[in-house]
Amino acid sequence: MKIAILGRKAQTANYEKYLQKGGFLPVTTLRPGDLSDCAALILPGGGDITPGFFGERNTASGKIDTELDILQLQAVEYAIRLHLPVFGICKGMQVINVAFGGAIIQDLPTADLHRGGEDLYHSTVILEGSCLYELYGREALVNSAHHQGVGRLGRHLAAIQWCPQDGCVEAILHETLPILGLQWHPERLNPDLTTLSGEPLLSLLSSWIHASRRMRSAPKPPPCER
Numbered sequence: 001m002k003i004a005i006l007g008r009k010a011q012t013a014n015y016e017k018y019l020q021k022g023g024f025l026p027v028t029t030l031r032p033g034d035l036s037d038c039a040a041l042i043l044p045g046g047g048d049i050t051p052g053f054f055g056e057r058n059t060a061s062g063k064i065d066t067e068l069d070i071l072q073l074q075a076v077e078y079a080i081r082l083h084l085p086v087f088g089i090c091k092g093m094q095v096i097n098v099a100f101g102g103a104i105i106q107d108l109p110t111a112d113l114h115r116g117g118e119d120l121y122h123s124t125v126i127l128e129g130s131c132l133y134e135l136y137g138r139e140a141l142v143n144s145a146h147h148q149g150v151g152r153l154g155r156h157l158a159a160i161q162w163c164p165q166d167g168c169v170e171a172i173l174h175e176t177l178p179i180l181g182l183q184w185h186p187e188r189l190n191p192d193l194t195t196l197s198g199e200p201l202l203s204l205l206s207s208w209i210h211a212s213r214r215m216r217s218a219p220k221p222p223p224c225e226r
Contacts, residue, residue, distance in 0.1 A: 001209060002027050004038040006075040007046065008068065015044045015089070018187035022202030030068070032075040039209045040085040043072055043092025045185065048148055051106060054098050060107035061148070073099050083216055085178035085208035087201070090146055093172060093181025100154025100174075110166035111147040119143035119185065121193050122163055124170045130160040131180070132171055135200040142170060142184035142196060149183065157181075178208040 003019050005012050005028045016026040019042070027038055035041055047063025053073065076099040079086050088096040094104050108114065113122060124140050126133045150169040153159060161171035172181040186198030
């Protein structure tokens with residue numbers, strides 16, 4: 001199955017290798033229209049989102065790529081129209097939040113807990129009954145490399161994972177659509193530093209893809225007679 005990664009090729013090698021572990025064929029592209037030939041969308045990590053897209057002036061955002069922001073936001077809209085699952089990782093989670101009208105904290109007061117020269121590992125708690133809880137249980141030691149975080153949640157999005165040290169949102173889930181955002185990086189977990197594996201998420205993505213295909217192929221009811 002082809003999975004679209006909406007990002008710049010020079011920055012997506014880890015995501016491509018990660019998807020290949022799940023038996024997927026990654027397609028890195030800057031064209032949202034390429035999603036029509038793919039089974040799901042991955043929004044990778046990267047720099048910060050242009051603050052204007054969530055109604056703020058720039059106070060602490062850096063490494064901005066406005067062109068990419070526009071393409072990624074368009075890709076989310078296109079994926080929704082096509083009924084495709086969406087996974088967002090790090091910046092990708094924040095793009096999902098902004099796409100649904102949410103806001104970003106441009107510089108976390110506790111950024112030192114989440115960003116260093118390399119990935120930082122810290123504990124998180126997961127909402128009971130959520131899809132992440134079914135995969136990992138109540139607690140998970142995750143990696144992170146970010147100084148921004150989710151502020152106001154977007155419409156129909158729920159926080160399902162947090163860092164207990166500062167309350168930073170570590171995962172969000174759409175209430176009805178197969179859209180999941182992770183602030184941490186399942187594609188580069190270090191087995192020497194955590195027992196957590198990113199592979200269960202690939203299984204979840206596969207199950208969402210099959211469910212999405214069944215929904216799209218289901219016969220449509222006849223129009224009501226007047």
